Amino acid sequence: MTAPEITIPDRLNMAQWFLDARLDEGLGDKTAIYYHGSDTPGDGPRELSYAGLVAESCRVTNLLRELGLGIEDRVLILMTDSPAWAAAYFGILRAGCVAVPANAWLEAKDYAYYLEYARPKAVIVDAEIWSKVDEARRTEGRHTRHFIVHDRSGATTPAGTVDFNRACAALPTTAETEPTYRDDFATWLSSSGSTGNPKCVVHMHHDFVWNTIAYAQRTLKLGRDDITLSAPKLFFGYALASNMLFPFSVGGSCVLLPHRVAPAEYFALLARYRATQFVTVPTTIAKMVAAAESEGAADGHDLSRLHSLISAGEALPPRVFRAWHQRFRAEIYDGIGSAEMFHVYITNRPGDVREGSLGRIVEGYEYELIDDAGKRIEGTGQIGTLVIRGPSAGLCYWRMRDKSRETFRGDAVVGGDKFMIDADGYFWYCGRGDDMLKCSGVYVSPVEVENALIGHAAVREAGVVGYRDEDGLEKTMAYVELHPHCPEQAGEALAAAVARYPRAKTIRWVQEEPQNMGAWTFMEPNIEWVLQQAEAKITRPRYAGRPASASTAAGSVQKHKEEQDALINDALTL
Incomplete structure (x- = not known):
């Protein structure tokens, strides 16, 4: 049975759709974020409700407007996972600005690249990495007016910066939401930098909402009782969606971990927070299985609420799939997506998992395989380059005209991956085109x-x-x-x-x-x-x-x- 067409309203702001709507549903007191805390004094574990997150995001919106930022101004986010990250992200969107999340574990030269490439009007940065950003701004900071520093300990931030905590605390907890359109710019996602510097994919408010409905709600059937926990951090588009946007869209909850975690430690975390879905990558799954077998890392931890693992980012070897299933009940929904299409568009799913495959196409997307000459491959069992079509396709790579023309063709994205499709419609990953x-x-x-x-x-x-x-x-x-x-x-x-x-x-x-x-x-x-x-x-x-x-x-x-x-x-x- 074909699902009804996804209709996105003309006026759309992600802050309203993902957050404010939960208050309208009477979920204001429900926990949105379980924050694990860090080793920094004063930054212990805590919970934040939907009402609390809306209030904190409004404070960020008010701060940005007070600093002179408005619609379409870009704000670079250089933070590890925390309630402040979520408040900053939705506060940026609520103001009509464009969020540009970037890896918080890079070096000064990488931040210099982002400052020159994205030309953000403001940067929101954790105090732990301020020294690197400070070094970067000395060479490439001419486009950036404000550096807003978030200190987990509550300490005073360096001179010449805006103190995130103190500035937000002094501002109202309500703010007018910019009445953006579905096709207004919302977020730039960093695409793989394996062949050079990262490329920023320009996405609109519409893209995130459409994929959330098609993939998270209709395909994975995420619900209000779900609690997600992620190995990748929010600055990766994969986790931004799977561990924040997706659960928030249905009134679920997420667990945020600010630090790196050893694979063996995830068993205790999943049990502690009673997580129902673990967002991860095949390498982590393999290491968790090895830790469970050699160290007994899973012993004594109740994982009975964990119903699934979302796996993407690399090929999941069948051996790892089987090893996990021999020890644990939770299903693995392996799939593939891209920053160019925002998120996952091919996946295994509840009641439909085929070991070794990436599953089937998410309803609403279309595909074809083409050969090296660009001609459509008919039939099944042949290897070709995947062309994926769907409403969540990005507009372009920022400031990369030629590369954009190669990749984005209307609502189609031509990737560099090779696939084979079997007679039942399951996709089998064969490798990058340059790996074949x-x-x-x-x-x-x-x-x-x-x-x-x-x-x-x-x-x-x-x-x-x-x-x-x-x-x-x-x-x-x-x-x-x-x-x-x-x-x-x-x-x-x-x-x-x-x-x-x-x-x-x-x-x-x-x-x-x-x-x-x-x-x-x-x-x-x-x-x-x-x-x-x-x-x-x-x-x-x-x-x-x-x-x-x-x-x-x-x-x-x-x-x-x-x-x-x-x-x-x-x-x-x-």
Whole structure:
């Protein structure tokens, strides 16, 4: 059954839609934020109701207006998670200004880039990182009129800055909300800076509301009783939505953690706050499983209210998915989204999870796969570049005309990711376009090969890369790390790999121990036997490592370094 069309009103301000509407629903006294607190004196755990958050956001709005800011003026947010972060964000929107959240764990040079690139009229910054911002403004602060410093301890802020706490405390708790339109600028989200400096995606009020309804409410079915807790911080668009906007849209609650958290510590936090949904990434899930297995990190913690994990940001290996399910009840809804489209548009969902896949398209979005020539790929089972269409698409990358034209085409976004779609409509992630390998004219997905390898119990990690052979043709090379103390299983894993790739040209055994120690003497004949049984093209493995020695240690730092350099060069030279 098709859901009714999502209708967004012409006049729209996110502060009203996500916050004020909860007061209209009689939820003013309900807890919006559970704040865990930090190690800073005076910054302990506390709760903030919806009414309290609305009041604090109005104070921020009044502060910005008192400083001369108004509609479309940009405000850079450089803070870690706290009630003040939420108040600042909604206060900016309520004033009709544009919020520009950025990573609070960067260096001075990165903040200098943001000051010049985004040209914010004001910056709201935590006192802990003020010294870096102060350094940045000395070279690139000419566009910024006000630096507003938030000190968790309540201490007086540096001269020449605006004291966030004291200034807000002196202002009224009510403010007129700027009557913005659905297509007014609301928030700039930072897109990946893996190929250079971050790119800011320009989004409007409409984009956030539309995706919240389509994904959080209709697909994930988030409700008023939900309490979310997130590993990523609010300055990432993924967490801004999943751990604040989404629960607020239905009258739920969120847990805010200002500091970095070790994966093993999340079990206690999830139990303490009775969280129902954990927002995370595959790496954290894998480390939590490992901590539960090796340290008993989950023992004694009641996770009975935790019904789901939201996973995105990288591919979730099937092995990690299975390992989590073997120990815990909570389902994993793995999906993919982007700053360009605001959030998730393909996902697994309640009652519809397919292990290893990213799930199906979120209703309301449309897609197609295109080949390298830009032509639509018909049918299923082929790898292509994803083109996603939907009402939450951003307008452009700020001040990047050529890159914007490549990526944004009307309501469509052309990404750099490669996917395969099966006959049932499930999406399978194959890797970034520049990660894909083309061997014998056919795309090879490193992710697919890696998942096949690490699916075996003997394999700890695997990485697949491409290289050019002596004829200049692209080939694949897999680097496999085995679990210790499992030589028999290692043989099984190798047999499976050889059977899958019968035309492999070389197999190398790499170890740090001298050649006459470690597992080489045991593995060499076993590998030869496996190769013979598989009738492989190669019959013997090649050793890459330290030469035979009477001692496990080189005896000197310089000698050890030379041997390590030689080992790495030998292992990686194809």
